[in-house]
Amino acid sequence: MVKWIDLETSIDICAPPEFNFDELLVFLGRSDQEVLHQIKDKELYKLIKINEELILLKITSKDSTTIHVEFPVGTPSKREKIAFYIWNWFDLDKDLKSYYKIAKKDKILSPLVEKYAGLRIIGIPDLFEALTWAIIGQQINLTFAYTLKSRLVKQFGDKLEWNKATYWLHPTEKAISSLHVNDLKQLQFTTRKAEYIIDIAKAMTNGEITKENFHQLKDFEQIHKKLMSIRGVGAWTADYVMMKCLNHPSAFPIADVGLHNALKVQLQLERKPTIEEIKEFAANWGGWQAYATFYLWRSLYE
Numbered sequence: 001m002v003k004w005i006d007l008e009t010s011i012d013i014c015a016p017p018e019f020n021f022d023e024l025l026v027f028l029g030r031s032d033q034e035v036l037h038q039i040k041d042k043e044l045y046k047l048i049k050i051n052e053e054l055i056l057l058k059i060t061s062k063d064s065t066t067i068h069v070e071f072p073v074g075t076p077s078k079r080e081k082i083a084f085y086i087w088n089w090f091d092l093d094k095d096l097k098s099y100y101k102i103a104k105k106d107k108i109l110s111p112l113v114e115k116y117a118g119l120r121i122i123g124i125p126d127l128f129e130a131l132t133w134a135i136i137g138q139q140i141n142l143t144f145a146y147t148l149k150s151r152l153v154k155q156f157g158d159k160l161e162w163n164k165a166t167y168w169l170h171p172t173e174k175a176i177s178s179l180h181v182n183d184l185k186q187l188q189f190t191t192r193k194a195e196y197i198i199d200i201a202k203a204m205t206n207g208e209i210t211k212e213n214f215h216q217l218k219d220f221e222q223i224h225k226k227l228m229s230i231r232g233v234g235a236w237t238a239d240y241v242m243m244k245c246l247n248h249p250s251a252f253p254i255a256d257v258g259l260h261n262a263l264k265v266q267l268q269l270e271r272k273p274t275i276e277e278i279k280e281f282a283a284n285w286g287g288w289q290a291y292a293t294f295y296l297w298r299s300l301y302e
Contacts, residue, residue: 002080006080009071012066012069013067013069021067023117023119024044027298027301028122031146043059044060045059045072047160053078056073056162056167058070059086088125089123090120103288103291109292121244121290121291127209127211128170128172131241133145134244135196136189137240142258148188152189153169156175174201175201176198176201177198184198193232195231196233199232200231213226220250223248254282
């Protein structure tokens with residue numbers, strides 16, 4: 001249930017007690033190459049589209065549990081949908097009490113939940129964007145992944161200019177579905193990644209792949225299997241999308257390089273842990289593997 005207050009020219013979103021806006025900004029500000037949001041003096045700017053209307057959001061924190069949203073370029077009519085978008089983006093539906101309960105008894109997670117209390121998984125609500133970003137990130141470093149995303153967005157995404165700044169929107173599946181592989185190869189996408197992304201765009205434009213279809217599947221294994229049936233989606237990509245887009249707290253991208261690096265640092269190991277060792281470390285994380293992973297990722301941005 002989205003808890004929000006309509007102030008007509010702005011809205012307030014009533015976040016749960018376990019929420020920390022400053023931690024949210026740290027994670028969203030981790031790369032200066034990011035093109036899909038901007039942070040200026042603790043103000044978060046994000047361009048979204050609702051019913052073909054481009055809406056610029058200015059998101060700030062009124063107090064520890066109130067998120068204030070203003071609309072610098074005119075007040076939109078679909079304010080309830082905006083509240084729902086932000087609620088979903090910041091994963092505000094989750095009751096983190098049970099996560100903190102198990103984390104405080106875990107030697108790896110205990111110092112992290114104390115240090116980053118109130119951090120929530122910052123999602124990617126749009127399924128096409130989530131799948132595209134996960135595929136872009138396969139087997140390349142994060143810096144080059146951001147470079148490819150920036151090129152894709154600036155070549156094929158919508159934009160809005162306001163107050164001497166440009167705000168970008170991720171390309172829609174419809175915009176990408178009409179492309180040829182060479183259109184993406186010119187941006188330095190590999191042939192395979194170009195094929196995967198264009199094929200997914202076509203399938204989503206045709207209605208063969210929808211976020212609603214995944215939400216109708218209640219069973220974790222069913223969702224995972226259905227995602228992996230998509231060409232270009234392996235186990236890591238499926239878990240990443242389940243974690244970041246479908247808000248599944250049990251998703252566990254166990255092969256993730258960032259996760260391995262974070263565990264190495266936290267446990268002061270001389271080498272990265274093996275998959276078997278990670279399974280042992282995560283034995284008590286049942287139901288909250290996604291949050292454990294996210295907090296470990298956060299530890300890399302000290």
